[in-house]
Amino acid sequence: MEINSWHETGHVPVTILQLKGDLTSEDELVQKAQAAFQDGARNIVLDLSHVPYISSAGLRAIHMVYMLLRSADPVDEEQAARGIARDTYKSPHLKLVKPTKNGLKALSTAGYDIFLDIFDTNPQAVASFK
Amino acid sequence: MKSLTLRYSGATVRDLNDIREFLESAILNLGGDENIAGDLVLAANEAVTNSLLHGYGDQPGAVSLCVETEGEDLLVRLLDSAPPFDPTTVPPPDINRPLEERPLGGLGVHMMRQLTDELVYRATDDNRNELTFIKRGVLSPVQ
Numbered sequence: 275m276e277i278n279s280w281h282e283t284g285h286v287p288v289t290i291l292q293l294k295g296d297l298t299s300e301d302e303l304v305q306k307a308q309a310a311f312q313d314g315a316r317n318i319v320l321d322l323s324h325v326p327y328i329s330s331a332g333l334r335a336i337h338m339v340y341m342l343l344r345s346a347d348p349v350d351e352e353q354a355a356r357g358i359a360r361d362t363y364k365s366p367h368l369k370l371v372k373p374t375k376n377g378l379k380a381l382s383t384a385g386y387d388i389f390l391d392i393f394d395t396n397p398q399a400v401a402s403f404k
Numbered sequence: 405m406k407s408l409t410l411r412y413s414g415a416t417v418r419d420l421n422d423i424r425e426f427l428e429s430a431i432l433n434l435g436g437d438e439n440i441a442g443d444l445v446l447a448a449n450e451a452v453t454n455s456l457l458h459g460y461g462d463q464p465g466a467v468s469l470c471v472e473t474e475g476e477d478l479l480v481r482l483l484d485s486a487p488p489f490d491p492t493t494v495p496p497p498d499i500n501r502p503l504e505e506r507p508l509g510g511l512g513v514h515m516m517r518q519l520t521d522e523l524v525y526r527a528t529d530d531n532r533n534e535l536t537f538i539k540r541g542v543l544s545p546v547q
Contacts, residue, residue: 298420298449327424330450330512340503363502376442383446383518384511385499 275299277306284400289315294324297332297377307339316346316367319399323372328380336368336386343367364391369399406434407472414464417456423469424449427480430471435543436478443519447537448480450512451491455533459486473543480537489533490525491516 275295282288289310297303307318318339322328328336347367370392373381381387393399408430412419424445431441448469456465468483494513497506516523522538 296421296424298453327446327449329446329453330509330515331453333511334509337503337506337508344504375438376446379442379519380446380515383515386503388500389503 275302277302279306279310282396282400284403286317286403287315288317288319288400288403290319290321290396290400292321292324296327296329297322297325297335298327298329299331300335300338303332303335304338304342307342311342311346316343317403318343318367319369319371319396321371321396322374322377325377326374328373328377330380330384333380333384333386336370336381336390340365340368340390363389365389366404369393369402371396371399405473407470408433409468409470411466411468413466415452415456415467416464417453417462420449420453420456423452423467427469427471431478431480434471434473434478436539437542440478440539440542444478444480444537444539447516447519447523448482450515451482451535451537454489454491454512455482455484455486459484459489459533476541476543476545478539478542482533482535482537483528484533485531486533488527488531491535492523492525 275293275297278292280290282290291306310318368390370390372394373392391402393402410426427445427448428441431444452467455467466485470481472479472481491513497510497514520537521540524536526534528534
C-alpha cells in the first residue's frame with residue numbers, strides 16, 4: 275500500500291492521508307497516522323478513493339487512528355457520550371473521503387459509517403473540520 | 405453445475421491479492437455480478453486471511469478455493485488443512501456500540517456472515533476445514 279500525506283488548512287489545520295491499494299493490514303496506516311500525530315496532526319482525512327478493498331484488518335487500522343485522535347481531545351469524549359445517545363455523534367477529528375463501492379461495503383458492514391463522516395471530495399472534508 | 409478452482413500447496417498472505425483477483429474473475433465468469441463478487445471476495449478474503457495467519461500460524465499452508473454454481477445459487481468453498489476451526493460458532497459483535505467501547509478487531513467473521521446469505525462449516529472426512537459461502541438466487545435460471 276502507498277500512502278501519500280500532505281497538509282491543508284480550512285478552519286483548522288488538517289492532514290490528508292491518501293491511501294492507494296488494498297487496505298488489508300493495519301501497520302502502514304497506523305504508523306503513518308502515528309507519525310503525523312507526533313508531528314502535531316489532530317485532524318485527519320483518510321482519502322479512500324483509491325482503495326479497492328478494505329479487510330477487517332484495514333477496519334482495525336481505521337479504528338486505531340480514530341482512537342489515537344480521540345486520545346488527544348477529552349472534550350470529544352463528553353460530546354461523544356451525549357451524541358451517541360442521540361444518534362448524532364460523528365468523530366470531529368477523523369473524516370473519510372470517497373470510499374470505493376467495496377470499501378464502503380466493509381465500512382457499513384462494520385457500522386463505522388455511523389460514527390465517521392464520509393465526503394465526496396477532500397476539500398469538502400477539510401471544510402467540515404471546525 | 406459449473407466450477408472454477410484455485411489450489412495452493414503452500415499459500416501465504418502474499419498470495420491474498422492473487423486469491424482476491426481469482427475469486428472476482430471466477431464469480432463474474434460464472435454469472436455473478438460485480439456486487440455479488442464484491443460481497444463474496446470480501447467475505448472469503450477474511451476466511452483465507454484467518455486460515456493463513458491463525459490456522460497456519462503465518463507459515464505456508466494448503467488452501468483450495470472453488471467457485472461453484474448450483475442452480476441459481478453461487479458458492480465459494482474454502483478448504484484448508486489447518487487445525488479445526490468453526491467460525492460460525494464465533495459470537496457476533498455489537499456494531500451499534502461506539503467505536504471506543506468496541507474491542508479492536510473481531511470483525512472478520514461478522515463480515516463473512518453479513519456479506520453472504522449462508523455460511524456453512526464442516527470438517528471433511530480427511531480432517532480438513534471446509535467453509536462455504538453461499539449467495540442464494542443470484543444467478544439467472546438459464547445459467
